[in-house]
Amino acid sequence: MRTAYSVETVRAAEGELMARLPEGALMQRAAAGLAAACARLLIRRRGRVYGARIVLLVGPGDNGGDALYAGARLARRGAGVTAVPMDPARMHAGGLAALRAAGGRVEEAVPARADLVLDGLLGIGGKGGLRPAAAALAERLPHGAPVVAVDLPSGVDADTGEVAGPAVTAEVTVAFGAYKPGLLIDPGATLAGALHLVDIGLSLDAPDVEVLQHADVARLLPVPAPSSDKYRRGVVGVVAGSAQYPGAAVLAVAGALRGGAGAVRYVGPAAAADAVLARFPETLIGRGRVQAWVVGPGLGDGRAGEVAELLAQDVPVLVDADGLRGLDAGALRDRSAPTLLTPHAGEAAALLGTDRRAVESGRLAAVRQLAELYGAAALLKGSTTLVAAGGGPVRVNPTGTGWLATAGSGDVLSGLAGALLAAGLSAADAGAVGAYLHGLAGRRAASGAPMTAQEIAQALPEAWRDVRRG
Ligand SMILES: NC(=O)C1=CN([C@@H]2O[C@H](COP(=O)(O)OP(=O)(O)OC[C@H]3O[C@@H](n4cnc5c(N)ncnc54)[C@H](O)[C@@H]3O)[C@@H](O)[C@H]2O)[C@@H](O)CC1
Numbered sequence: 001m002r003t004a005y006s007v008e009t010v011r012a013a014e015g016e017l018m019a020r021l022p023e024g025a026l027m028q029r030a031a032a033g034l035a036a037a038c039a040r041l042l043i044r045r046r047g048r049v050y051g052a053r054i055v056l057l058v059g060p061g062d063n064g065g066d067a068l069y070a071g072a073r074l075a076r077r078g079a080g081v082t083a084v085p086m087d088p089a090r091m092h093a094g095g096l097a098a099l100r101a102a103g104g105r106v107e108e109a110v111p112a113r114a115d116l117v118l119d120g121l122l123g124i125g126g127k128g129g130l131r132p133a134a135a136a137l138a139e140r141l142p143h144g145a146p147v148v149a150v151d152l153p154s155g156v157d158a159d160t161g162e163v164a165g166p167a168v169t170a171e172v173t174v175a176f177g178a179y180k181p182g183l184l185i186d187p188g189a190t191l192a193g194a195l196h197l198v199d200i201g202l203s204l205d206a207p208d209v210e211v212l213q214h215a216d217v218a219r220l221l222p223v224p225a226p227s228s229d230k231y232r233r234g235v236v237g238v239v240a241g242s243a244q245y246p247g248a249a250v251l252a253v254a255g256a257l258r259g260g261a262g263a264v265r266y267v268g269p270a271a272a273a274d275a276v277l278a279r280f281p282e283t284l285i286g287r288g289r290v291q292a293w294v295v296g297p298g299l300g301d302g303r304a305g306e307v308a309e310l311l312a313q314d315v316p317v318l319v320d321a322d323g324l325r326g327l328d329a330g331a332l333r334d335r336s337a338p339t340l341l342t343p344h345a346g347e348a349a350a351l352l353g354t355d356r357r358a359v360e361s362g363r364l365a366a367v368r369q370l371a372e373l374y375g376a377a378a379l380l381k382g383s384t385t386l387v388a389a390g391g392g393p394v395r396v397n398p399t400g401t402g403w404l405a406t407a408g409s410g411d412v413l414s415g416l417a418g419a420l421l422a423a424g425l426s427a428a429d430a431g432a433v434g435a436y437l438h439g440l441a442g443r444r445a446a447s448g449a450p451m452t453a454q455e456i457a458q459a460l461p462e463a464w465r466d467v468r469r470g
């Protein structure tokens with residue numbers, strides 16, 4: 001499991017630790033870890049640190065200080081280090097003295113060539129997009145040189161991953177003490193590149209954000225026991241599709257069957273039921289006992305009554321797509337069985353009474369609000385899908401890929417997550433594990449080329465095996 005902590009939490013933990021340590025000790029720990037990560041990268045690329053041309057982009061705060069101290073360490077190993085300040089009048093004094101003492105230089109213009117660039121413009125003290133002086137440096141990076149971001153790619157909001165203007169794209173980000181949410185959530189996550197954590201001794205409790213990895217998902221996957229029958233493995237009821245959208249029913253059923261359901265029961269118009277049976281003859285048709293309902297994909301208008309009726313049952317329910325229209329927050333909060341809502345940004349905006357842009361520019365806050373307002377687990381789809389429930393850490397899905405944004409892909413996810421709910425996973429686990437497997441299947445199905453939602457469903461068994469293999 002990878003975890004991340006908000007700036008407020010990190011600052012509090014740093015404050016506590018700093019009070020017990022000699023001045024500057026934390027920054028030295030950070031700089032030592034940063035210099036070691038840079039040295040490894042240089043050795044991998046060019047065999048040695050000695051003789052490497054290193055450019056430090058130095059901001060006015062402690063993030064710049066980290067870069068200067070790390071630069072001094074690398075200069076002592078024989079690298080040629082040039083610091084380029086955002087504001088020559090504001091540089092970390094101790095760091096600058098250390099760099100100069102180690103033979104490093106300060107220049108106003110970014111050198112045209114370098115073997116490595118350290119982005120020490122802004123860290124957790126950065127606010128908003130890069131201001132012009134910082135943006136000018138970030139836009140003139142030496143061509144082809146790998147960038148190591150110090151704590152955070154400058155221009156990325158540490159708490160949310162939002163990028164409000166120009167920002168640095170890093171090959172590696174070396175984070176101090178803890179990952180920040182912005183390193184795990186897009187667009188920040190993409191700009192951060194590979195992540196490396198330097199332990200500076202912070203003690204931290206419950207994270208704000210967490211990312212499941214293969215081993216975590218493997219532990220949560222429902223694996224049938226020898227004594228299992230189809231009811232114990234979970235029967236999923238799928239209420240999806242319409243005469244107009246029969247395909248949504250087929251795809252949701254496909255997701256549910258490949259999500260490990262013992263059986264899938266389909267409830268919907270005859271035309272859609274025929275389409276489902278033609279593709280999956282193993283489907284049960286019509287109402288009956290289920291361990292979880294999936295309601296909403298391709299339902300069309302005017303079926304809110306059916307959704308409300310399912311939500312009135314004391315059974316886990318996943319609500320997606322058209323099923324999300326006109327949900328009664330009070331009725332949802334009163335439910336005792338688990339509920340999982342799986343909106344995309346537009347649907348989330350309607351549920352929150354705001355506009356799509358507000359959701360997209362504040363996805364972390366939006367998913368938390370959804371979970372709180374509806375008393376349910378909420379899965380907000382996007383390039384990094386987020387899952388929130390009950391005030392716990394928000395789960396960030398790491399397996400997403402742009403190829404998943406294809407028609408019907410969400411229908412497969414709802415069937416899949418519904419099967420996991422039916423198998424007894426909590427709504428938050430079903431959402432997080434569903435998104436993880438769905439993303440992996442999408443990557444497998446696409447492997448760099450477009451694919452269809454059906455192919456995502458077909459790749460689910462492989463994704464499942466990947467996770468179990470570890
Ligand atoms: N606090 C600590 O104990 C430690 C902090 N460390 C480093 O310190 C960093 C935080 O340092 P600071 O709090 O000094 O903050 P930063 O160095 O992140 O940046 C703050 C400075 O940037 C300016 N600024 C803010 N937003 C800007 C924008 N959009 N464009 C241009 N300039 C902008 C501010 O005016 C301020 O002067 C961490 O990210 C980490 O790199 C590490 O040394 C480890 C220990």
Ligand SMILES: [K+]
Pocket residue numbers: 063119120121122123149150151152153154
């Ligand atoms: K930085």
